[in-house]
Amino acid sequence: AYDVLVVGGGPAGAAAAIYAARKGIRTGVAAERFGGQVLDTMAIENFISVQETEGPKLARELEEHVKQYDVDIMNLQRAEKLIPAAEQGGLHEVKFANGASLKTRSLIVSTGARWRELGVPGEQEYRNKGVAYCPHCDGPLFKGKRVAVVGGGNSGIEAAIDLAGLVAHVTVLEFADTLKADEVLQRKLRSLANVDVITSAQTTEVLGDGKKVNGLIYKDRVTDESKTVDLEGVFVQIGLLPNSEWIKDTLEVSKFGEIEIDNRGQTSISGVFAAGDVTTVPYKQIVIAMGEGSRAALSAFDYLIRN
């Protein structure tokens, strides 16, 4: 059995594994995709002390750093169930999709988050045929074409600014009556000639010709009118969902599905900790996830020496 098993290999999980391993305790990391969301990111300019890096490079460096220590890295492992220890200080068990199971004295859950979907007709049908979630991955596919960005928060406006440099035209659709992004991003957006912003717009359908996207319908929430925008791509940027489905019936989660933790990263189950985007901690960022992962590992160590 492990002393510390980390489930999730993004920034939070990598930090947790390094901090645990540095205590000389038996540590493992199991992840569906080592690197996590960072793999889908291009320019990172707020990873403090590193002026500029790229996601795939940072993901590689995370893995290399973890590999400096005696940590078992188990990639392509999808956790499906947690069976908490029957008694205080006992072994927790994590079951994986491939049938494997791992036992551990303490567990750190750092399964992160993923993009939220619109849930409108056409979205699934045209996924990867014009409907996209990752501007950094799919932006170049729309070079010279017209796209919409659904969502006027930071990620939506960042996406719109990014895409405006590649595509012919960007329409930003925001459900609320104002954009939610930081003012500095909005200012940048307004300086771009090929971007239109439509607020109070509820996206109701993604249109296509059977093969690819050719439009989008939104309802003007002020007039109740339905309007069509002709375009070739729709980038959905309406927030992140925590990857907590596999564990949310076992421990306490918020109404958004985020794992509830205390100020030591402890969940509602003794010996089970959580860190990063999957938790209630606000501001889902790389440096925050790393700090949280480190703290969860120190808390797990503290738990181990008392149990």
Ligand code: FAD
């Ligand atoms: P994640 O990175 O989501 O990692 C989760 C890990 O858990 C992955 O290894 C995943 O495969 C694994 N996992 C999930 N479910 C399971 C399961 N059931 N079983 C096993 N493993 C599982 N932050 C910044 O600070 N600066 C930026 O510039 C920035 N830009 C971003 C751009 C994009 C496009 C995206 C998507 C995110 C960006 N972020 C940025 C946010 C940042 O990437 C996240 O806050 C950070 O990656 C969260 O780390 P995490 O370890 O909590 O989760």
